[in-house]
Amino acid sequence: QSALTQPASVSGSPGQSITISCTGTSSDVGSDNPVSWYQLHPGKAPKFMIYEVTKRPSGVSNRFSGSKSGNTASLTISGLQAEDEGDYYCCLYAGVSTLVFGGGTKLTVL
Amino acid sequence: QLQLQESGPGLVKPSETLSLTCSVSGGSISSSSFYWGWIRQPPGKGLEWIGNIYYSGNTYYNPSLKSRVTISVDTSKNQFSLKLNSVTAADTAVYYCARLRYGSGSYDYWGQGTLVTVSS
Numbered sequence: 626q627s628a629l630t631q632p633a634s635v636s637g638s639p640g641q642s643i644t645i646s647c648t649g650t651s652s653d654v655g656s657d658n659p660v661s662w663y664q665l666h667p668g669k670a671p672k673f674m675i676y677e678v679t680k681r682p683s684g685v686s687n688r689f690s691g692s693k694s695g696n697t698a699s700l701t702i703s704g705l706q707a708e709d710e711g712d713y714y715c716c717l718y719a720g721v722s723t724l725v726f727g728g729g730t731k732l733t734v735l
Numbered sequence: 736q737l738q739l740q741e742s743g744p745g746l747v748k749p750s751e752t753l754s755l756t757c758s759v760s761g762g763s764i765s766s767s768s769f770y771w772g773w774i775r776q777p778p779g780k781g782l783e784w785i786g787n788i789y790y791s792g793n794t795y796y797n798p799s800l801k802s803r804v805t806i807s808v809d810t811s812k813n814q815f816s817l818k819l820n821s822v823t824a825a826d827t828a829v830y831y832c833a834r835l836r837y838g839s840g841s842y843d844y845w846g847q848g849t850l851v852t853v854s855s
Contacts, residue, residue: 628781658840659839659840659841661839661840661841661842663782663842665776665782668847669847670739670831670844670845670846670847670848671831671833671842671845671848672845673841673842673843673844673845676836676839676840676841676843677839677840677841680839682843714781714782716782716784716841716842718839718840718841720840721770721787721789721795721835721837721840722787722795722796724772724784724787724840725784726774726781726782726783726784727781728781729781729782
């Protein structure tokens with residue numbers, strides 16, 4: 626199972642919207658395998674942001690949304706805020722014995 | 736509120752065994768709906784899945800690490816552990832433990848992570 630492809634970095638100004646892509650193949654992201662998204666800040670526990678491609682856990686701001694088109698899953702953050710700055714990772718679940726993370730994307734809020 | 740906390744040596748010598756424990760509080764490790772996993776992040780690099788364990792002891796490992804990894808569980812202590820043998824500098828990383836929601840395939844609770852450096 627190959628790693629999923631994410632852009633190394635994205636940036637946006639406060640109030641804007643940004644989208645982070647997570648590209649796989651027709652065998653993984655393009656099929657029915659769930660994709661989740663995580664936010665990492667140095668020294669803190671990673672935060673679970675999106676699961677099953679589009680679902681948002683309780684407590685996560687509705688500014689975060691997930692989607693999928695073809696072999697690419699995406700995380701969109703609307704109304705960008707300074708606190709959104711950090712690293713974001715997608716993760717493909719193809720069963721309890723197969724999980725693959727994307728390469729990670731550094732989000733900078735300008 | 737579920738909490739996970741990693742513990743173990745922060746420095747391991749090359750060729751030796753890295754050993755970490757994840758202590759779970761605020762919930763039972765024996766819950767049938769969850770698996771428990773280890774994930775790592777080398778400095779400047781991305782996340783890498785290491786493996787998962789069920790409370791019954793069933794284990795699942797990343798094929799790239801399978802020959803060197805052992806994950807075990809101690810339900811009496813509400814803990815699970817990671818052992819990685821024959822370590823090299825490439826195993827230097829922040830190691831995270833996390834809870835896997837079996838139904839959705841997502842890690843919903845994570846520990847803060849612990850940095851393990853492999854150096855003589």
